[in-house]
Amino acid sequence: MKAPITFAIAGFGDRGSTYASMQKLFPDKMKVVAVADLNPQKVEKAQRLYDIPVENCFASAEEMLEQEKLADVLVVSTMDRQHVGHAIPGLRKGYNILLEKPVSPELDKCRELLEVAKGCPGKVIVCHVLRYTAFYNILKDLLDKGEIGQVVSICANENVAYWHQAHSFVRGNWRNSQETSPMILQKSCHDMDILTWLTGKKCKAVSSIGGTRLFKKECAPEGAAPRCLEGCKVKDKCIFDAEKIYITDPKTGIKSGKGWATSILSVENTLESTYEALRTGPYGRCVYFCDNDVVDHQQTLLTMEDGSTISFTMCAFTQDCYRYFKAMGTKGEIEADMKSNIIKVRRFGQEEETIDAGAFAEDLKGHGGGDSGIIGDFLDMLLGGKEATQRTTTLESSMESHFMALAAEESRLRGGALVNLEEFVSSLPEKQ
Incomplete structure (x- = not known):
């Protein structure tokens, strides 16, 4: 293969956007050329950040995989139980696969992917980034x-x-x-x-x-409410209060510029959008009244x-x-x-x-440098035609x-x- 190695991102959430962002570290070696996500705002953000052609922006991984092969690498960073269902058609179309862990919680799905991979030319690397x-x-x-x-x-x-x-x-x-x-x-x-x-x-x-x-519900303190911003009587004392974690805490709150967690709540990642997400979305729920x-x-x-x-x-x-x-x-x-x-x-x-x-x-960011490490290693493998190493x-x-x-x-x-x-x-x- 020749540089830059092209990437299609299936799932532009936290992990997908992280791997896409490695283009900044390896500008001569990789280029993001396609994206798919269920959230149209995330697709729009990716399109803007990486100058992705509109025709390569999709409303789902399934829609992306209906097309002819769009890139050298398919990053599968959808939800756990979707991984195999997206990796298999990707392999059959000739993609190399960067597969977010876990492969699947269902062992028969893991075995199915193993069998398909044996008959396809593309490499499959699972993102156990600590090795890097x-x-x-x-x-x-x-x-x-x-x-x-x-x-x-x-x-x-x-x-x-x-x-x-x-x-x-x-x-x-x-x-x-x-x-x-x-x-x-x-x-x-x-x-x-x-x-x-x-x-x-x-x-x-x-x-x-x-x-x-x-x-769990039985551990909820007296006066707790289903949502942190709506009538909770123990809000000031609760360390799990959503407003503290996402807004005011100096280590995690958006007011301190610590926006990793808040970036998950909204694409805009602003104070206003974070408050709106806490009022209406799952991250504003009381930790004692969730479906976990x-x-x-x-x-x-x-x-x-x-x-x-x-x-x-x-x-x-x-x-x-x-x-x-x-x-x-x-x-x-x-x-x-x-x-x-x-x-x-x-x-x-x-x-x-x-x-x-x-x-x-x-680089110590992203799992102690593991996120950039796995991308760098994968790029070198594809560009140099190298086989898997001990840590791959x-x-x-x-x-x-x-x-x-x-x-x-x-x-x-x-x-x-x-x-x-x-x-x-x-x-x-x-x-x-």
């Missing part, structure tokens, strides 16, 4: 070199942050597992993937517990093929949104977190070594994280029962 961060690449290098000996146990935390949980998983698009995916798959298949990638080991068995502790069913805390224990163990905790009730990692080996330990980007290596009997992962990263998240390599996550959800629903991964996968019907 300096932070996790340094950790992998340390572990691969045996700096702490053989890894015996790992503790990992995904600190979701109270406001992010309320935004995405209580009020927002991923609140209901029947409409999208279970939390352990939608949010934490990133973690299932990165933990097995770091260790280079396969998972043997899974046990998981968790539930919805707070975000995904967990707000979950702990998962992974037993690996060599007997080592990994403990993973996902929890909504944290101040900030970041990941923590600690590996304990036969010759030392590594402790690190993505909030500071500091990695501490403690070789037994030696002085502690401190590594600032941020100093090795060209092909469909095949992504499946392991999906098996683990769905087995964890099965275990949680069974009260923490131990699930043998091989038996779980083999027992799944070909068609669900």
Whole structure:
């Protein structure tokens, strides 16, 4: 292929617009030439930002896929249960696919996509963007070199942050597992993937517990109202008050210029449009009166093929949104977190070594630089005709994280029962 690699974006939401925005970082290598979204305002915004021809602007991914091939790459960033249905016709038309995770919460759909992909020339890359961060690449290098000996146990935390949980998983698009995916798959298949990638080991068995502790009707304080802006008597004291999160909070509110979350509420992303969205849309609902069913805390224990163990905790009730990692080996330990980007290596009997992962990263925005990292790697692969590298998240390599996550959800629903991964996968019907 020759530069620039052309991109068609199916779903111009948060993730689709993020990948499209990488054109600014790689102006000589990529160009957005087509867009599809159910929201006409989003289509209009994309058309304006990237000077997309009007004839390449579509009201749905299905409408886009009815056309002849429009670009080199199709970015599939629609909702979870639509991914496979959009990726398959894209592959058959000759697109290379950049596929937002998860592939699908239905394993038969994942298998169908795998089979179709084998007979099509296009590459499929799943957006497990953590593999492309300096932070996790340094950790992998340390572990691969045996700096702490053989890894015996790992503790990992995904600190979701109270406001992010309320935004995405209580009020927002991923609140209901029947409409999208279970939390352990939608949010934490990133973690299932990165933990097995770091260790280079396969998972043997899974046990998981968790539930919805707070975000339910019976936990609503007296005086709470269905909508934050309409008659709530505890508004001033409520940390989940929509006006605080989206308008006034210095870390997340639009008045402080922190508009990531508010950009989801309206295309205009102004103070006026945000207030209108809170008055009329789902993001203005009280967190105790939503139709959410995904967990707000979950702990998962992974037993690996060599007997080592990994403990993973996902929890909504944290101040900030970041990941923590600690590996304990036969010759030392590594402790690190993505909030500071500091990695501490403690070789037994030696002085502690401190590594600032941020100093090795060209870009720390968007999953610690993972968003730009995966686009840069994909562009280089297409322009250079290179094969997948060790960190490339092909469909095949992504499946392991999906098996683990769905087995964890099965275990949680069974009260923490131990699930043998091989038996779980083999027992799944070909068609669900």
